[in-house]
Amino acid sequence: MSDARKDRAGLASPHRRRLLGQGAALVGGALAGSTARAVAADDANAPPSIPDWMRAPGADVGSEPYGTPSRYERRLIRNIPKNLPQYISASSRTPLQDLDGIITPNGLFYERHHGGIPEIDPSQHRLMIHGLVETPLILSMDEIRRFPSESQIYFLECSGNPGFEAMSGRTASDLVGLVSCSEWTGVRLRTVLEEAGLKSEARWVVAEGADAAAMTRSLPIAKCLDDAMLVYSQNGERLRPQQGYPLRVLLPGYEGNMSVKWLRRLNVTAEPAYSREETSKYTDLMPDGTARQFTFVMEAKSIITRPSGTQRIARGFNEITGLAWSGHGRIRTVEVSVDDGRSWTEAQLQAPVLTRALTRFRLPWTWDGTPTTILSRATDETGYVQPYFADLTAIRGTKSFYHNNAIIPWRIAASGEVTNGFVKA
């Protein structure tokens, strides 16, 4: 037996990894669940047959002045709920299970609107800054773009991702698709507030959107003077209409509805506005009937996106990969369990690990075909550990809706089929 043959049998060369070969012979047969074949010695120097797309010139350069995905990827769209009574106050989700890396392409960023998507003429748009300031200001978009700028990669997440009662989704997107991540460019909010000059009594900044809902949230002044931004660009280009074109505020790590879109007004105040969206909504109902208000930060969370619900895996090598994030800062570790939580292994985090950004984690795994449940658990730089759903409900009851950051279980059947572990098999 030659060295190479030994190697193929897994007997030699510990440095040679046989990833696709695990659980299946590479030579002379198909991989389990795949069409791979090794090439026989006599045709090893012949190229594979010439496909049709090499036989004639392809499409012209510039045939798409603004490019779109391949027509073979047309299924990769936002996850839009069916049969809602209305769609102007609703949400669509990012298809997390079909995405790689940490950047969400702008066309697939999640949506949550309260009065539909306005179509705003940027030359007519103005931002007013008033209230407890020395010099009230009205700024055009050209003026906002003249301030010193910065670019940061941050996640944005709806506070109801998922709601406490919404744990029965089939896919990763159904469960936590109300999170996305972009490189945002704009001006530090602090810079603009300093231009207006804050009065000493300033404690809150009431942000108002130029949508039909006049979406209004009260932003605490400390956050406004820390990392909050006024954002006009997302992944290089101008904000998309669904993300607040031409201007939004962005509060890194805070619940998404506070990053008011289509921003037209910042009213600096001593007290919060107690707006509709911070009284009747976006509060956390506790078992005793009281409600927690102003629960701003999205706490550490993670989800395995591959393998995940509706996917099917083959025996042998499978990389487990997913996303973790925390509104409190950087992800410190992600642990993965392939035995329903009995043991945990630390996953590899893709560098650079950025504060308040999605973090991609990965763990190599060889599945032997035994049914099991896989889980991921994030710990952030404050030491906070993502809880089980039971731990959350033990404190908050089941009438709560927002700020559900529970560990997500994926059940794997003997067939390799992956299903939501919250749903009884």
Next chain:
Amino acid sequence: MSDARKDRAGLASPHRRRLLGQGAALVGGALAGSTARAVAADDANAPPSIPDWMRAPGADVGSEPYGTPSRYERRLIRNIPKNLPQYISASSRTPLQDLDGIITPNGLFYERHHGGIPEIDPSQHRLMIHGLVETPLILSMDEIRRFPSESQIYFLECSGNPGFEAMSGRTASDLVGLVSCSEWTGVRLRTVLEEAGLKSEARWVVAEGADAAAMTRSLPIAKCLDDAMLVYSQNGERLRPQQGYPLRVLLPGYEGNMSVKWLRRLNVTAEPAYSREETSKYTDLMPDGTARQFTFVMEAKSIITRPSGTQRIARGFNEITGLAWSGHGRIRTVEVSVDDGRSWTEAQLQAPVLTRALTRFRLPWTWDGTPTTILSRATDETGYVQPYFADLTAIRGTKSFYHNNAIIPWRIAASGEVTNGFVKA
């Protein structure tokens, strides 16, 4: 005079920055070149007038299952040359002067094709790995996606960006728009080569594309075993057809044509292929008539994107911002001159500064209205400093075409108009 009044006149509060106020009074008049106004005391608590887009509900959630830019941004497209004799072997450029941050949205990534853009069915696509390997392989896309993955933010740049004779463009895109930057996901090429098993004589990997040009380049084995990747995703979603859907090789920091798109074949060899694209093209003609071959690395370069050609600036505060990159690793410093190279100031680099990625730089500047020329100059982590064009031609003559990384001058007229400093005023 109150403290606030003093401040507005620039007499008090050194901690208060008056960015938009520089060179113009904020209260009681418009800013130079802008429509900004401070709000008079009696209407400071009235919101700005209600725009039309707040008076009725906007578009539904999910009205765009795959989102597109605002219709007010329809001018923001690829920079496509006019009146070429043919477009199947040509290029389009990224509109750098209108983008922010470092991520290029997929719709605006630059193009360079040699036989048009093939439309490939991923279920039919195969990658063959053969030649000096122990086990030749044919892999489907599903199999390639089973290997361990990684995600990296890298720039990609055409080696003719711009050609030596092509320095007369009007915009930043005309000059160096053949560079873009994405988060790429795929498998380390080394992993797949190790799966096949390299023979000891392996020195080159000849990559072939599945386009009508069968684009072919020889990749040095050291790079293939270092950071080279097989890439299937870009900014989260699958590669766009223009960037090699469903699979390309990516050689970080090397000239773009080596990152062969629509990848179908890797032939491991002892010698390079001396293909058309590494003999008749993509070589550097020297003054003595010889040609440098296999000049792989794109050396340190930078360009100011704002202000840049065809833009117009106002007196007062202007942020100077642009992009720098190096195929040799990280950018160490970017210096900016606002006096045609007589003096230089170090710009601020946006963190994180990543290896072989675009790096955003910024410098605050107050323009007093005097005509001048502004420049940027990048230094990479090896200590290499971006040269003047005259320094390049002193060594390489004027018959060279590729690997032009000259310092780009922007001339600013008394009117604030910005034009290409290479073109006589």
